[in-house]
Amino acid sequence: MKSALTVLKEQINHFYLIRRLSVYELISKNKSNYLGMAWEVINPAIQILIYWFVFGNIRENSAVEVSKEMEPVPFITWLVAGFVLWIFFYQSTIQGSKSIYSRLRMLSKMNFPMSIIPNYVIFSQLYIHFFLLFFIIIIFHFSGFYINIYYLQLIYFLFATLCLVFAISLITSTLSTIIRDIHMFLNSTLRMLLYLSPILWQIESIVDNPFIDKLLMLNPLYYLIEGYRSALYGIDWYFIVHWEYTLYFWALVVVLFLFGAALHVKFRRHFIDYL
């Protein structure tokens, strides 16, 4: 509990630093490419195209039913709405996990609050996410889904995603500094998670078993992605309508965060010994 407060305080006190460092992070990552920052958009765009081609063909380009009251929506919009959140979650979790051990050599030379390292790495992904989200809103406009009041919940779901990713990164960055294999393990787990989340295919449409459906909903990404879609299609206030699910999600985040903060504070003085 105490370590959770310490970590939270460090985030708030060094918010300026997090913002500035995240910009440098983004610059240094793309400096050696000729196309520079453009790769951050080209990369997901290529992925979306191939998924659209494969999974769209599998379902013979039929429309997706997102709500009982609505006409089925085109598959491509359904795909990008989920994918934009997925790519943010995936990139920031992966980068967050290796954030500490890959930067420790440079950062340990100064007295620096370690807990902001995963956070500024996550933040640098956030800029890209805003950019992609902007694109996707344009796509939605052309497809006939206009800006609506439910867009406001995008802010809530984005914040929820940040909290989840930060809590996970606190745990994985500590563990993967001590045991490098954890990062590899995370990598393969995440690849699996892509298929266990409602991003590429609609789980209800294929698995006709309410139990498995509930089981898959334990995945917090399910909540976030469905929330995003609710906002973009203007279906309902997802986090109020599914309030039990909201409670579950936040309980999970709090538990992960408490565990991650305790782990981080316990080991951070000794990180350098594990290099």
Next chain:
Amino acid sequence: MEKAIIAKNVTKKYKLYKNTKERLLDLITPKSYGEDFYALADVNFEAEKGDIIGFIGINGSGKSTLSNIIAGIVPETAGTVKVNGQASLIAVSSGLKGDLSGRDNIELKCLMLGFSRDEIKELEPKIIEFAELERFIDQPVKSYSSGMKSRLGFAISVTVDPDILIIDEALSVGDKAFAEKSLNKMKEFKEKGKTMIFVSHSLGQMKEFCEKILWLEYGMVKDFGSVDQVLPKYEEYLREQKKLSKKERDEYREAILKKQLQLVQGIN
């Protein structure tokens, strides 16, 4: 006089593992695996404010470990280190980001040291001028020579004006002109009454610059005193070691390591 650094019973233990299996078992089981290695054993010393202390000793005697512990980079296994003020370490590999330009690195490093944007704007030209990088300042750091890198690292560290400066062999890569310039800068610091620690194998520089010498041998303090007292003894020691045969040297080492073990057990 005010104390700048107080180190009490500082011990640093590293584990030597034969393979990754041992490392993993040591991590997850309560039983201890692997061989203990003491980089520092029961080191005690105090530095007054304004002291200039040189660390000497043969390779592997724990000089760098001790300076890293004082700078707060490496945690000590046992004992306490009290440092009054901000300590800044300058080493050859002084944590610069290869992909970023020299200018970006200056900004980044100052940012992490807790300077505001305005302060950085003020410091930046001074650092660039001191580092003498000229056209290279906007090139990525990975294209720098090792001398340029250490010049940049040194320039940043001295311009941000720390209370305690620890210099770990950083001057040995620069050319003579830059070494002279750095020494002048350090003399300036000396006049300002700053505490400095100097790790080097160059006894000439030590003689010229330091006031006190801490002599480390296999992680233990062999001697601590003024330059005139300690340096002649160290020179004598080096000469004698050279004369010894391999067997005698091994015996000497055995004896010292035994003493080290006793010391460590004494404080545990």
